[in-house]
Amino acid sequence: MASLFRRSGRSSTSGSRSRSRVADASARVEFTDLAPSPDVFLGQSAYLFLRYAESAARHAHDATDLETESTLAIVAEECFVRFSSLAATLDKLKVDRVAAMSPFIAPTREFERRTRGRNWVERLACTWVTMAFLQDFWRRLAQGLPTKVRADVIAALDGDRIIDVLRTELERRIALEPGLRPTLALWSRRLVGDTMLMAESALLENPNPKPKEDGLGPVFTELITSHSLRMDALGLTA
DSSP: OHHHHHHHHHHHHHHHHHHHHHHHHHHOOOHHHHOOOHHHHHHHHHHHHHHHHHHHHHHHHTOSSHHHHHHHHHHHHHHHHHHHHHHHHHHHTTOOHHHHHGGGHHHHHHHHHHTOOSSHHHHHHHHHHHHHHHHHHHHHHHTTSOHHHHHHHHHHTOOOHHHHHHHHHHHHHHHHOTTHHHHHHHHHHHHHHHHHHHHHHHHHTOSSOOOOHHHHHHHHHHHHHHHHHHHHHTTOOO
8 A cells, every 4th residue: 555655646646647747848938939029129129220320320420440430330331221221111001101100219328328338338238139139030030920021120230240340350359459358358248138128118018918027038048148259259258
């Protein structure tokens, strides 16, 4: 009888674990499940690229040498091209671009306030870290968009020239002043939380029910891994 109860106990535990695994699997959320309506997706991404274009232009204006100034001018131009492509997709859908972007003005301005660096190099690092993270986010989220806009959005977000140019400039700055490395490493880690909140702001506008908070964790795991690899490559690991 005792052995029977012990077997029953093991069976019960096994069954609980099995049910737990099933529950965990059902709680997982895929990026395609989170894709908001096209106007929300395009409104957020277009407005952020517009702000990135303006920010890069300011960085270029404040640069101390012509090489940096011309490099950041390329970033500003590329960001504006992406803004224009995403805004054109809104036009194609006959969605008012101003109306689509307006809900993201306040959260974007708050995001910029919270992530504004103390100096020019920290602001440059902010642009690199946050833009790379958000581009990864949008590219994966775009897979869940309706087919009528998916190809246009994927094409608008294609290529990593902006990220590569910013990384090269940061690499050059660190080589000139190695003491920047620990400060930028700490600053880059600090940016991740606010950037994730910025990404989630589009999900909050999703007309579908918002997934449980614990279901969002796995969604961002791959993004954080990619971010960590970028940090490692630049020597900005803790």
